[in-house]
Amino acid sequence: MDHRSVGKLLAPLKRGLQMVVARALVTAVGQGRAQRVQVALLAGEVKDGVEHAEPYGFTAHPHAGATALVVFVGGDRSHGIAAVVSDPRYRPADLAPGEVCVYTDEGDEIRIKRGGELVIKAATKLRVETPFLEVTGEVRDRCDTGGRTMAEMRQTYDGHTHGGVQPGSASTATPNQGM
Structure with missing residues (x-):
């Protein structure tokens, strides 16, 4: 089997994988407990209501222009999940290894x-x-x-002590209560 034959054989698999994972730009972000984003994929494809999956205990409201890795389960482009949303425009670039x-x-x-x-x-x-x-x-x-x-x-x-205080019946040399 030559290189061209292998390419033809693998072409459907390649197209299928391209339908599963896509890089996108976030264009809008919705509010609510289940955050939904609008994303722009390659070739002008826009997807509304893409679920932004976030790890437990962490949440963020990304800016438009953030990048997202969108996963389409089973290659079904009607249901996307933004698995990761990042924004290198604001990421601190001076972290030491392990920080x-x-x-x-x-x-x-x-x-x-x-x-x-x-x-x-x-x-x-x-x-x-x-x-x-x-x-x-x-x-x-x-x-x-x-x-x-x-x-x-x-x-x-x-x-501390108080200077210049006239002596009286109570001591004013030092505080009677500690701090």
Whole structure:
């Protein structure tokens, strides 16, 4: 069997595989629990209502222009599933091998770095909604400009005295309650 004969024999298989997986551009995103996207495939083929399958516990609302890997189960082009949606326009490009990052198009990120460091970068505010927050180690403010830990602030407060106070019946030399 020559090369041309093998090509003819494999052509239907090749066409079938091309019907199963396609690269696409996201053109619109719907709202709701089961996110649906509109995608533009090759040759101007547009598919509406393509299910955006996301891993449990993670979700995103991609921008138009994101790329998607769309799978058509059994080659049936009437039912597509966007198995992966990515957007290299916003992906941080400076991750070290093994690092993980959740990010937005605005540059905010949660980065799990090598060596056990977690970095949260938020442009305006970090809000934690919980009725109780525990920290097993120290908390330091203004860490890049020589800030103090809460333990250092507590030590300063607990050890401070009041100068120029007239003596009275109660001691005002040091606080009567610790911080």
